[in-house]
Amino acid sequence: MKALIVDDEARVRKAVRLLVNWDAHQIGEIMEAGSGNEAIELIREHKPGLVIMDMMMESGNGIELMTWVNEFAGSTKFIVVSGHNDFDFVRETVRHGGIDYILKPIEPEAINKAVAKAVAAWRSEAEERSQRQRQSIRLNEIKPIYGERLLSALIDDPVTAETTLRRLVAEGVIPGSAGAARLLLVQTDAGNNPLLRRFGGDSELLYYAIVNICNEFLQPQGIGTAFRYWGGPPEIAILLWDVQESVTELTGKINQGLFHTLQLRMHFGISSAGSLPGRLAAQRTEAAEALLRRNLLRHEDYSHFSIASAEYRQDTGAAGAKPIFADVQEDWKMAVVSGNTNALSAAAQHWTEELSRSGIITPEMLGSWKADALLFRSRLVRETLGSQAESALAELELSDRDNPAPYAGGYSFSLFAWRDWSYALMASLSRVLSAVQVKERNPLTEIVKYIDQNYMADLSLQEVAGKFYVSREYISRKFKQEYGINFTDYIGSVRIEKAKLLLQNPSLKLSQISEMVGFHDVKYFSKVFKKQTGATPKDYRIQVTL
Template sequence: MKALIVDDEARVRKAVRLLVDWEAHQIDEILEAGNGNEAIQLIRKDKPALVIMDMMMESGNGIELMTWVNEFAGSTKFIVVSGHNDFDFVRQTVRHGGIDYILKPIEADMINHAVSKAVAAWRSEEEERSHRQRQSIRLNEIKPIYGEKLLSALIDDPINAEASLRRLTGDGIIAKDAETSRLILVQTDSGNNPLLQRFGGDNELLYYAIVNICNEFLHQPNKGIAFRYWGGPPEIAIILWNPEESIVELISRINQGIYRTLQFRMHFGISTAGAFPGQLPAQRTEAAETLLRRNLLRHEDYCHFPAAGEDNKAAGSRESNPSVSGTPLNFADVQEDWRMAVISGNPEGLSDAAQHWTHELSRRGVVTPQMLNSWKADALLFRSRLVREALGSEADSALAELELDDKQHPAPLPSGYSFSLFAWRDWSLALMRSLSRVILVRQIKERNPITDIVKYIEQNYPSDLSLQEVAGKFYVSREYVSRRFKQEYGINFSDYISSVRIEKAKLLLQNPHLKLSQISEMVGFHDVKYFSKVFKKQVGQTPKDYRAELN
């Protein structure tokens, strides 16, 4: 708490400082001013709770200061300390709400008692102000929600719809002459991270901002109302009553306002016109279905109507019903490609299957949120069936692992603000990769992989085969491979590869036209001297001597 001492005599200001027990009154900052004008500047800047002031000062006297405080700093309490026992001064002090009028010389008990009363009065009023402010904030928080609940009741609570309408028209929220209406849903996207970050991750704050922007274009003149719809998933709804102007033009202006503020444009699902308020439930369903059927490949369309007709033509709309744009792609059209790619585990095959899907979607020219929802459900059902078919009793644990992957790498939202074929391609590729990996790993555990590893070595012996590479390819540990080779062949992994290479070299040495350096390279030895050393160690003679014996 701050206090200000105002007196044109420095010794008086010093005396007040010494006489008042500031700490006892919980006053931790004391300011000083030499006249009334200087005091006004300090009060404006620092807003002290208490002013202790003289009456007779040059450049702004006490009465002028009291008058200013009473008018512009009404919460500030003041005490007058004066050398003049003047009834008019006392009367002016009382009139302007002064706590006390103390005569000089100042007595410690008297001024401390006055300060105590002033501080108590200030604290009491401050508590009351805070209480009123909290009530006001709470009321301002409740009133919009209450209004939104009433508006939502017009849509999903037919029993209370009539009472809600009376209250809304009585409060001036809905025009009394409203007879017809359209209902519009604004596309929301809880996964739009760049936009959410601007609102600290608070979806409610984002919805509040969008509703306010919409209402700026609706309130003057009284065309309609935007509000948060509480009857289902998070939605922003707009009710337009007695609509006459072009809906597309109005939505374009609203969207431009949203873009100026948020740097995003929204999609709007627009119902046909109908009787108000009786048709609102059907209109809300119609608007929601329109958004689900919008063609995501037509990025420039933001106004979406349920069907082409005279009503929409009058509104100036462009038809956005995607059913006229081509034959939709079914999951069954690519399911076998996905199955073969997953079972093979070949990276190129997996990538081709994912690319083929998105290519077909783009080529056919129609992608809707409704289709993507269906695609996602079909893909997950395909995954479940393939896992159960391939793994039997191991299927449940495999599916649990895959569902954990889903949480870490969720599919793009079909109903987002923007659409990317690349994002869905990446999602389908990730789904197939994880599915292939889970199936192959569990199948390998059920059989002895050493047989496959031996076949792999027989086919790839000229390459630089490392224990790490081979173990990774067959989803087993290096220790496992090393241990099993010792058990089954009595030698370690690297010696086994060398033995295969030497056996292949023996066959090649039968051809007299091949040089030793050529044979060395052909069987995987890049140094002919090292090849000769290993050959002699295993066969007991050099490659040259071995060839000589053959001839």
């Protein structure tokens, strides 16, 4: 808190400085003025919470200063120090909100008591002002969300729509004369990282900015309102009820404002006109479908009308049938199976050429083609890998995080991005299929499979090596590398695992189990079993059957 001492006598100012216990009152800065005019300048600049002033000064008397403080610095508290015991002066002090009137010579107790009273009053009022400000901020934060919730409910809740409309009319959001309206959806793209970074990664702040820019072109003219739609995924909606100009011209002006501020233009899905509020739900569907069906190859078009609107224009594009994924499916399969980089690149290029051949590409089409591409991948993996398909698909789905498909509904569209995505998808698929197939061709894989199927027979290293046309040294080395044990120990571990399962059947004797898993000597079987498990077959059976 700051304090100002005003007196045309320096010795009086010095006396006040010495007599007041400033630290006890938590006043950290003390200023001085030799006249009322000088005091006004200091008050304007520094806004002290407390002024201790003389009533009679040569330049700018105390009454003039009190009048000015009362009018222009109402939160400042003041104490009058005077050598005149004049009732009129006291009355003026009280009338202008003074805290106290102290006579010279100044008593320490009196001045400190008056300062304490003034400081307490100033702090109390400051806290009230702060609380009102906080409440005002909260109301200002809540009010837009409250309005957005009501406008969203107007679309989503037909049961209460009429009541909600009356409330919005009463609060001045929608004029009572609005009988018909159109609903527009503004295309938002949460994946636009460069734009999002400008807002510190805060998408809510970005949506707030877009809504404000839209409303600069709507609310001053009283023709509509933009708001955050809360009924589904992040969307910005515009409700228009009185448009004298064409909707295309209006969205063009809004886009100029968006470009001026954000350096990009946005797409608008526009519904047909309809009664308010009865058709709003259907109008939102119309606007969303208009955005899904916009031709991404027409980069200059930003206004997209629903089929039901009078302004709708059929986009025929170039001659020719719409492409289907089946047209490129065989190319993709051959490229993936070959694993050849040139073949993969050619297949990706062919796909994008097929996409653009008709002259029309819509977000709806891209979504369908993406789903078809992923279905093709799943079918090829299952067809090629059989029982190992699930693990391969899980690996591919994990790689999708590093290669997400471009967002079909974004602010901009690039065929090159979709070409690169399709190439990466085919390349990763080719790598996974090739890796699994190489593993399948690995002699060790076949040897392990053979052991699992013939563990009960007398398998020797020489016999197995001959069967698979590899050397005994190769088998020994590979088992050590892959499993950390030799060939014989691996067979023993397989036999013991099978024995564990058989021991759960109480009707089988140990001698039978021993024979069934390839041990012809039950004592040797028990010895090996205990070495690997830490328990005899009999003790193990008791443990698992309890």
